[in-house]
Amino acid sequence: MKKLLIASALVLSVVAPAVAHHSPAAFEAQKTVTLTGVIKEFRWQNPHTWIELYVPNEKGEEVLWAVELTSPTYLVRAGWKSNTLKPGDKVTVVGRPLKSGEPGSAIFTSVTLADGRTLVERAARQGGAK
């Protein structure tokens, strides 16, 4: 049985506070959740993409998790494509869960694919004239 691991770790990636259409204040700032499961759907769209995957809980029950990512504009610049994740793919996703402790929702940090590659997202552009 795959375990759901909840770990405290320093989140190194800076998540832009306003890149999502909703406030990210409901998500943990530093706690992460590691989700190993099977992709149900990967939606490549604006204002931001999302991953749905089935993850077994401690009882072996399949729980559907929704993981929220930034917009395709920034994902492309970090090496993503619309077919990077396909239904049935086994992946490990790291994200930050809701502060409320409700299962099934996290905001993205990284994903490790079956072939061992790990992808992150490029943070929204930061300051400085370009």
Add this chain to the structure above:
Amino acid sequence: MFRSVVAGAVAAVLAMASASLAAQVPAEPLSALAPENLAKSRPKAPFDLTGNWFVDTSPGPDAWRFGPPYPKLTAKAQKEFDTGMKLLKEGKVYKDDIGQCWPAGLPLIMTRYWPTAMIQLPTAVYMVSEFMNSFRTIFLDGRQHTDPDVVVRTFNGESIGRWEGDTLVVETRHFRGDHHWMDQGGASIPAGEQLRIVERFRLLPGGKQLEIAYTMTDPEHWEGEWKSTKRFNRVNDTDIKEVVCLPDLNDHLKSTRSKTQVQ
């Protein structure tokens, strides 16, 4: 003879009533895109905003926010602010209307983490934020603000600009006063129908940075002037795309439907 006199009198009364009604209907201003408006003789604009602009986040992760500091709030706004802060400490988000697909509205639409495309003509500046493709026009053709009894209130309001030396001064009024906020997921300060925003646009030397100094008043929600200055960087490596908060978006984002959301 009598009949024709009566008929004439009735016609005269009707004509007067019609003229009176016509006098009450404001004349439509010439469109900002009408060739004869564009062709009118005007002083050359001191600068051209045409380009894509993105808020300068170098001051820090909260650079998109318009406070703190905050002005002294009215009792009504303070109640909302305190409720939002209390819930934030509990890991909840109070009245995140943008997250529920309501428009961000001015001023927040200007500082989303999405570029804003601006196209400047002699008669107007057209703006489209990539975020929800929110649309805004700043009229520069000398028109006045619309009669408040006629105007359709909007989240970005009605903006009229004028040039003062090397500065574009823009006054915006006629905002929607519901589901409209001065912050998101933090300071829950409402934006009301009395909100007025004056923006002073300056293009900094070199043309790569735009500065907008905000002076905002809303006596329903705070006392005096709320001031904040933002900078924006010109970005030349991206074009804005279609971004819409579709009805099924939040159905797949459990966070927007969770008990962390307090409406």
